[in-house]
Amino acid sequence: MVSIIGLDSDKVQQLCDAANEEVEEAEKVQIANFLCNGNYAVSGGVKGIEVVEAKAKSFKARTTVRLTVAGPAHTRFMDPALSQLESALSATEIKTPRIPVISNVDAQPHADPETIKKILARQVTSPVQWETTVKTLLSRGLVKSYELGPGKVIAGIVKRMDKTSLVENICA
Structure with missing residues (x-):
């Protein structure tokens, strides 16, 4: 899995399509997380992820971040x-x-x-x-939410979508 930062969902889909042209069926990739505009995660085979990472700059992605996961979650x-x-x-x-x-x-x-x-x-x-x-x-009226665990990724996403939202991080 890899996060693609700085592209809209159409461009990320085009990036996946381009990567999928270069790999076998078992290594293909797809968008697994529509986090927020400019932040999407792609999941699939390792070779497909490597091709996505290699091609991302040519699609004008700001950066990619490899995610440590056990498998291609949220995909076919x-x-x-x-x-x-x-x-x-x-x-x-x-x-x-x-x-x-x-x-x-x-x-x-x-x-x-x-x-x-x-x-x-x-x-x-x-x-x-x-x-x-x-x-x-x-x-539906959300005014305050809580992010459980270390980090503030969810808080950042919510704030990007609504600057007035209150998000409290709760970390043990």
């Missing part, structure tokens, strides 16, 4: 894990939440436990729609 390459996850979720009791769950798959609120299970399974193979999710939260 995770299809083999889907049936196991669906099986585990079918055996898991999920109660109707007190507040709707906003999914990163479709950036929509969900309250039905069976729908939530299906959306959770899809999350492993679907790109994260973080930018649209934050816009949904802001449109």
Whole structure:
């Protein structure tokens, strides 16, 4: 996985398409995280990621940042894990939440436990729609949010989208 900084989503898609022309099917890449305008993560095979990194400057990307991950999350390459996850979720009791769950798959609120299970399974193979999710939260009245753990990446993204948002970082 690699973060592409400084390109819009269309340019990142063009970059992925160009990289995919040079690699075998198992090494192809796709956008895995739509974080915010100018910040997208690409995931896939190692060779595909290397080609993306090599071509990024020619597409006018400001920089790339290799991410340490265990696999090509949020892409079709995770299809083999889907049936196991669906099986585990079918055996898991999920109660109707007190507040709707906003999914990163479709950036929509969900309250039905069976729908939530299906959306959770899809999350492993679907790109994260973080930018649209934050816009949904802001449109529904989000005034303060919390970022758990070290770093302030999420706070930075939220602030880029709405400078008046309050984001508190909570780190152990």
